[in-house]
Amino acid sequence: MTTPSSPKTKRRATAETMAKSQREISVSEFFAKNRHLLGFDNPRKALLTTIKEAVDNSLDACEEAGIVPEIWVHVEQTGVNRYKAGIQDNGPGIMKKQIPLIFGKLLYGSKFHRLRMSRGQQGIGISAAGMYGLLTTGKPVKIVSKVSIRKPAHYYELRINTKTNDPEILDGIDIDAGEKGHKYIADHGIEWVTHYDPKTPDAKPAELRSGTRVTIELEAKYQRGRGSVDEYLEQTAIANPHVTIHYLDPENNLRLYSRSTRKLPPEPIEIKPHPYGVEVGRLITMLKETPETTISGFLTNSFSRVSNGIAKQICEGAKIGTRTHGKKLTRDDIEKLYHSIQATKISNPSTDCIVPIGEELLLKGMHQVVPAEFYCAATRPPSVYRGNPFLIEVALAYGGAVETTKITKELLKELLSESDARTVRQFLINTFNGLGADAADKITKASKMGARKSPGKLKPREIDALFDAMQNVNVNEGQSMNVLRYANRVPLQFSQAGCAITQSITSMNWRSYGLSQSRGNVPSGPVTLMVHMASVWVPFTSESKEAVASYPEIQKELRLGLQAVGRKLGMFLRKRQLVKQQADRRSIFLRYLGEVATAVSELNGCDRQSVYDNLMAVAQKKTAEADMKLNSSGKLVDETEDFGDNVLIVEKTTEELLNRPGANGEPDDDEPLNDGSDEAFDEMEDE
Ligand SMILES: Nc1ncnc2c1ncn2[C@@H]1O[C@H](COP(=O)(O)OP(=O)(O)OP(=O)(O)O)[C@@H](O)[C@H]1O
Numbered sequence: 077m078t079t080p081s082s083p084k085t086k087r088r089a090t091a092e093t094m095a096k097s098q099r100e101i102s103v104s105e106f107f108a109k110n111r112h113l114l115g116f117d118n119p120r121k122a123l124l125t126t127i128k129e130a131v132d133n134s135l136d137a138c139e140e141a142g143i144v145p146e147i148w149v150h151v152e153q154t155g156v157n158r159y160k161a162g163i164q165d166n167g168p169g170i171m172k173k174q175i176p177l178i179f180g181k182l183l184y185g186s187k188f189h190r191l192r193m194s195r196g197q198q199g200i201g202i203s204a205a206g207m208y209g210l211l212t213t214g215k216p217v218k219i220v221s222k223v224s225i226r227k228p229a230h231y232y233e234l235r236i237n238t239k240t241n242d243p244e245i246l247d248g249i250d251i252d253a254g255e256k257g258h259k260y261i262a263d264h265g266i267e268w269v270t271h272y273d274p275k276t277p278d279a280k281p282a283e284l285r286s287g288t289r290v291t292i293e294l295e296a297k298y299q300r301g302r303g304s305v306d307e308y309l310e311q312t313a314i315a316n317p318h319v320t321i322h323y324l325d326p327e328n329n330l331r332l333y334s335r336s337t338r339k340l341p342p343e344p345i346e347i348k349p350h351p352y353g354v355e356v357g358r359l360i361t362m363l364k365e366t367p368e369t370t371i372s373g374f375l376t377n378s379f380s381r382v383s384n385g386i387a388k389q390i391c392e393g394a395k396i397g398t399r400t401h402g403k404k405l406t407r408d409d410i411e412k413l414y415h416s417i418q419a420t421k422i423s424n425p426s427t428d429c430i431v432p433i434g435e436e437l438l439l440k441g442m443h444q445v446v447p448a449e450f451y452c453a454a455t456r457p458p459s460v461y462r463g464n465p466f467l468i469e470v471a472l473a474y475g476g477a478v479e480t481t482k483i484t485k486e487l488l489k490e491l492l493s494e495s496d497a498r499t500v501r502q503f504l505i506n507t508f509n510g511l512g513a514d515a516a517d518k519i520t521k522a523s524k525m526g527a528r529k530s531p532g533k534l535k536p537r538e539i540d541a542l543f544d545a546m547q548n549v550n551v552n553e554g555q556s557m558n559v560l561r562y563a564n565r566v567p568l569q570f571s572q573a574g575c576a577i578t579q580s581i582t583s584m585n586w587r588s589y590g591l592s593q594s595r596g597n598v599p600s601g602p603v604t605l606m607v608h609m610a611s612v613w614v615p616f617t618s619e620s621k622e623a624v625a626s627y628p629e630i631q632k633e634l635r636l637g638l639q640a641v642g643r644k645l646g647m648f649l650r651k652r653q654l655v656k657q658q659a660d661r662r663s664i665f666l667r668y669l670g671e672v673a674t675a676v677s678e679l680n681g682c683d684r685q686s687v688y689d690n691l692m693a694v695a696q697k698k699t700a701e702a703d704m705k706l707n708s709s710g711k712l713v714d715e716t717e718d719f720g721d722n723v724l725i726v727e728k729t730t731e732e733l734l735n736r737p738g739a740n741g742e743p744d745d746d747e748p749l750n751d752g753s754d755e756a757f758d759e760m761e762d763e
Pocket residue numbers: 129133134137165167168169170178184185186187188195196197198199200201202203204288
């Protein structure tokens with residue numbers, strides 16, 4: 077063995093030799109190596125990320141241009157582990173000279189430098205997807221873009237040069253507007269939807285006025301279930317009720333998510349940075365770059381919420397004259413200026429830079445996609461973290477069918493064959509949202525399947541048994557809360573555990589709202605919870621934008637939003653429990669009434685029917701709460717107490733609540749007469 081001092085030790089590098097290998101790393105080289113940071117860690121996720129980046133851009137562009145968005149998503153298998161994803165929108169299109177930079181250069185975009193809510197923020201998404209496609213298949217990105225119905229469309233094929241982070245154009249042509257152009261597109265096999273689909277069979281298709289289509293071929297895997305493209309599009313439709321998406325999946329199924337409103341969300345207004353969010357280093361750079369000649373001018377024109385009066389207070393606090401030239405400040409002065417800013421009372425930034433979905437649309441969106449009995453929503457007022465305005469919205473749906481009961485046997489067979497889960501239990505948990513481990517255990521047990529059975533190797537008989545169990549086993553209690561997380565209307569499908577939203581949910585005590593929960597876990601029960609964070613800058617934990625970072629201000633707002641819907645759920649569950657208890661009592665009374673009336677009339681000779689009617693009247697009075705009804709907005713009929721605004725209740729009959737036949741009427745023939753509730757009976761006798 078050689079020691080560092082032994083003569084045989086190999087000579088180590090010197091500063092000179094090291095200098096030879098030291099050079100700049102291009103951003104594209106960095107991300108090509110670290111593709112997992114951008115959401116390309118495996119082929120399944122790569123397909124999702126590619127589609128997500130393009131669809132998010134389409135939505136951003138349409139909204140910015142004031143166009144009601146219509147998006148076409150086409151996924152096609154082109155080989156083993158190879159897919160082609162084409163995403164087209166009816167947005168404003170992209171200027172010809174910008175196309176190569178947008179799709180062939182990382183960190184190039186329009187959203188990074190502005191403070192305004194949008195889905196994209198970094199300027200890296202779509203070019204990274206193109207780079208991943210190029211690295212895994214060698215195929216260039218294809219783009220068609222059109223800015224006006226009268227102007228030619230631009231067609232490009234390009235690839236990114238990862239050494240220099242610059243675009244290389246392989247092909248580029250202008251395609252004439254009108255019929256001539258349509259013919260060219262058809263003859264040359266260029267993928268581009270030229271006309272809107274007719275909405276009615278007789279309607280004439282309308283020509284697409286403008287828009288962009290990007291087509292990327294990549295190494296990928298298509299698989300439905302949790303974290304899939306299908307899930308992303310469905311969740312996008314919930315949070316964006318103004319979009320219509322035409323989705324053609326690799327199995328040629330065309331799915332249409334139709335908009336429920338043509339009203340675009342209000343346009344967010346761009347704001348200047350708030351002084352509280354600016355750190356010393358940034359202040360130094362801003363002072364260097366400002367065209368303003370006085371500190372007062374610099375403060376009022378560079379920041380939001382700084383009036384002349386506030387600028388004067390800040391300068392006084394820092395002991396700097398308001399007319400001092402910014403460039404003359406020393407480091408020490410700037411430090412003082414920074415501390416004075418923090419110590420001065422400045423009002424919160426204006427919040428028209430963020431646009432909530434709103435309680436009404438949240439309820440509408442949830443109601444459309446999640447069948448349930450009770451819905452409520454809460455939009456919190458805006459708040460600020462690190463000078464950035466943000467707000468939290470929460471919507472909750474309780475009850476309704478479990479996802480496992482909603483699928484057909486054919487779809488189950490397909491899902492089983494696609495799955496890469498090792499066991500059927502794991503397949504159930506991974507595929508069906510909100511199906512917890514307990515529920516999966518119940519289903520596998522009922523289908524008499526060995527715990528380690530592989531989903532791909534089930535015999536037809538076993539698939540039948542599994543399907544029957546999925547339809548019939550009551551898994552309501554085994555379900556865990558299905559959490560839908562959103563940031564600026566974009567669904568977050570990964571890194572659940574590392575996200576401030578999940579952490580806030582698990583750290584809350586849901587037992588006080590009527591749900592069961594084991595410490596540190598999401599609560600159990602048939603609940604879907606949607607949480608949306610809207611901000612000018614969402615603090616993601618990584619560039620792949622999967623989870624929100626835990627700033628204390630954000631955690632506080634999350635907690636308040638969750639408590640608001642939790643309280644309403646608690647009220648609903650308590651009321652429902654009361655109705656159920658009283659209905660139970662009434663059914664016991666009813667079981668005895670006939671017998672008692674007969675016995676009494678035989679004993680004292682009075683009219684049996686009038687004894688029966690009297691007893692019935694008493695039973696109904698005693699159990700009046702069984703008739704308590706909630707109207708569709710959550711208000712108790714005939715009572716003043718209500719749930720507040722933005723609650724939606726889909727009425728269930730008492731019979732359904734009791735979940736057995738005849739519970740609210742005359743006794744069932746085959747039910748035992750005495751099930752031992754003497755207490756209730758005594759009470760009625762007293763009366
Ligand atoms: N379909 C489109 N229509 C119009 N403009 C687009 C479209 N797609 C992209 N752009 C423009 O290209 C820019 C770069 O898009 P890219 O996806 O790379 O980044 P981003 O959306 O700005 O941020 P992020 O990396 O967070 O997604 C956008 O900022 C936008 O200006």
